Amino acid sequence: MRRRRQLPLELRPREPERFLLRVTFQVPCVARPPFFAPPQSLLDVAVEDWARLGLSTAHSLRLLAHGFVLGAGVGFATGVWIGWSRIAGYWVHPLLRFLGPVPASALLPLAFFFAPSSYAAPVFLVGLATFFPVAVLS
Numbered sequence: 001m002r003r004r005r006q007l008p009l010e011l012r013p014r015e016p017e018r019f020l021l022r023v024t025f026q027v028p029c030v031a032r033p034p035f036f037a038p039p040q041s042l043l044d045v046a047v048e049d050w051a052r053l054g055l056s057t058a059h060s061l062r063l064l065a066h067g068f069v070l071g072a073g074v075g076f077a078t079g080v081w082i083g084w085s086r087i088a089g090y091w092v093h094p095l096l097r098f099l100g101p102v103p104a105s106a107l108l109p110l111a112f113f114f115a116p117s118s119y120a121a122p123v124f125l126v127g128l129a130t131f132f133p134v135a136v137l138s
Contacts, residue, residue, distance in 0.1 A: 063119070067126025074127070075134030082135070096135055110131040 046053065082089045082096075106127045115121035 003124070063122045064126055067123040070123065070131050071127030071130030072134050075131040076138050078135040079138030083138075096132065100132045100136060 078092065078096075082092050106123065107128065111121040111125050115124060
């Protein structure tokens with residue numbers, strides 16, 4: 001049977017629970033505790049800025065709708081094309097199988113770098129996320 005090594009006497013904690021408390025409370029906190037705004041202040045902001053919140057929601061829904069319609073349309077056309085044409089099935093289907101599992105969020109840096117505007121990048125990413133399931137399942 002192997003014996004465990006003992007700590008030197010001066011390093012051994014005399015009372016383990018006091019040692020744990022001392023270590024816990026003497027270690028400086030690196031990050032400040034998070035600030036949570038009270039619910040009343042959140043409600044006040046929503047009441048005061050309802051016009052801006054509504055406009056921002058409308059713009060986000062427009063981006064979502066454009067990306068979804070474009071992605072679903074191109075995905076459906078691609079899926080039908082793969083089903084009807086043996087050549088398209090031969091060349092496009094492996095590409096779909098290879099790029100399909102890549103999440104759209106992984107292409108976020110490339111989309112923002114190559115997109116001509118801040119409107120085109122989100123539309124492209126939503127369209128891409130919609131394109132692959134529709135193309136594979138149609």
